[in-house]
Amino acid sequence: AVTGASDVDGSLTISTGTYDADGSFDATSGIIDFTDAGSLQLASTVASLGNLDDAAGTIVYDGADQTILSDTYFNLELGGTGTAAAAGNIICNGTFTLQNSLDKYNLSSHTHQTLGASDINDEIEMSTGIYDADNSFDATGGTIDFTGAGVLRLVGSVTSLGNLDD
Numbered sequence: 001a002v003t004g005a006s007d008v009d010g011s012l013t014i015s016t017g018t019y020d021a022d023g024s025f026d027a028t029s030g031i032i033d034f035t036d037a038g039s040l041q042l043a044s045t046v047a048s049l050g051n052l053d054d055a056a057g058t059i060v061y062d063g064a065d066q067t068i069l070s071d072t073y074f075n076l077e078l079g080g081t082g083t084a085a086a087a088g089n090i091i092c093n094g095t096f097t098l099q100n101s102l103d104k105y106n107l108s109s110h111t112h113q114t115l116g117a118s119d120i121n122d123e124i125e126m127s128t129g130i131y132d133a134d135n136s137f138d139a140t141g142g143t144i145d146f147t148g149a150g151v152l153r154l155v156g157s158v159t160s161l162g163n164l165d166d
Contacts (some may be wrong), residue, residue, distance in 0.1 A: 001020040001022045002019070002020065002021050002022060002023060003022045003134075004021055004023045004045035005023045005024045005025075005026070006019075006021045006023060006024070006025045006026070006027075006092045007024070007026050007027075007034070007082070008025075008026070008027035008029075008030035008031075008050060009030050009101045010030060010031070011030065011031040011032075011033055012027065012030060012031070012032050012033065012040075013033045013034075013035060014028065014032070014033070014034050014035070014036075014038035014039070014040060014057060015034075015036045015038050015085070016036045016038050017038050017132065018035055018038060018039045018040075019038075019039075019040050019041070020041045020043075020149075021040070021042050021043065021044070021045065022043045023042065023043075023044050024044045024045045024046075024047065025042050025044065025045070025046045025047065026046075026047035026048055027048050027049055027050030027051075027052075028047060028048040028050060029050065029140070029146045030044075030050035031050055031051045031053075032049055032050055032051070032052045032053055032072065032106060033036055033053045033055045033080070034055075034056040034057025035056065036056060036057075037056065037057065037058070038056075038057050038058070039058040039059070039060055040058070040059050040060065041055060041056065041060045041062050042059065042061050042062065042063065042066070043062050043067075043080070044061040044063050044068075046061075046066070046067070046069055047140065048069070049071055052071055052072070054072040054073060054074050054091075054093050054094070055072065056069075056077065056122075057074050057075055058074065058075035058077055058094075059073050059074075059075070059076050060074065060077045060078075060079060061076075061077070061078050061079065061080060061084060061103040062077075062079040062080045063081075064080055064081045064082045065080075065081075065082035065083055065084075065085075066080060066082075066084050066085075067084075067085050067086075067087045068084050068085065068086050068087060068090065068105075069087050069088075070086070070087050070088025070089050070090060070110070071090065071091075072090075072091040072092075072093065073088060073090070073091065073092050073093065073094075074093050074094040075092065075094040075095050075096075075097075075116070076090070076092045076094075076095075076096050076097075077096075077097040077098075078097070078098050078099060078105055078107075079099040079101050079102065080099075080101060080102060081101055081102065081103070082102065082103055082118060083102070083103050083104050083105075083106055083127070084102055084104075084105045084106070085105075085106045085108065086105070086106065086107050086108060086110045086112060086129070087104040087110075088116070089110050089111045089112070089113075089128045090108055090110065090111075090113070091110045091112075091113045091114075092112075092114040093115050093116070093117065094115070094116040095114070095117045095118070095119065096112075096114040096116070096117075096118050096123070096133070097119045098120045098121055098122050098123040098142065099121055100116075100122045100141060100149055101121075101122070102122045102123070103123070104122065104123035104124070104125045104143075104145070105120060105122065105123065105124050105125070106125045106126075106165060107124060107125065107126040107129035107130075107131060107150070108126065108127055108128075109126075109127055109128045109129050109166075110129045110130075110131055111129060111131075111132060111164045112129070112131050112132065113132040113134065114131075114132070114133050114135065115134045115135060116135050116136070116149075117135050117136045117137075118131075118133040118136070118137045118138065118139075119138050120137070120138065120139035120144070120162060121139075121141050121142050122141075122142055123142065123143040123145055123159035124142070124143070124145065125145040125147060126145070126146060126147070126148070126150030126151075127146075127148035127149075127150060128148050128149050128150055129150050129151075130150065130151040130152075131144075131150075131151070131152050131153070131163065132153040132154065132155075133152075133153065133154050133155065133156065134155045135137075135155070135156040135157065136156045136158075136159065136164065137154050137156060137157070137158045137159065138155070138158075138159035138160055139159075139160050139161055139162030139163075139164075140159060140160040140162060141162065142163070143162055143163040143164075143165065144161060144163070144164050144165060145165045146164060146165055
């Protein structure tokens with residue numbers, strides 16, 4: 001694990017391994033390139049993911065009360081503790097996993113689209129936001145909490161809606 005700040009100005013290439021950034025992370029002028037099923041774990045403040053590869057790899061936010069950057073990800077996993085808050089619209093070209101360690105994932109008024117499988121093991125909260133699941137959806141053990149006119153769009157097979165707040 002890298003305990004200090006990570007400042008990526010060039011290319012960070014990840015194959016099947018894991019780059020574990022426990023300190024702040026900034027790839028404003030950089031490129032994050034996944035050549036296989038590797039992962040980038042982010043435990044602190046993330047300023048930018050730079051030019052992020054959205055065709056392979058997994059981004060894991062595993063810190064406390066993190067802001068999830070508006071971006072196009074391949075696989076996205078939210079762990080850690082507290083509230084993970086979307087900073088803007090998010091697209092997952094692969095799978096989205098919400099671990100059961102968070103208090104909640106707050107979409108607020110933003111749109112989150114997942115083209116692969118959605119595995120919701122904790123709470124998604126949305127006021128006027130949209131969670132768009134374009135493939136299988138499983139919220140077993142999870143909660144979908146509408147605090148306003150939010151929308152849950154389900155296109156594929158649904159295993160469970162979990163605890164659905166109406």
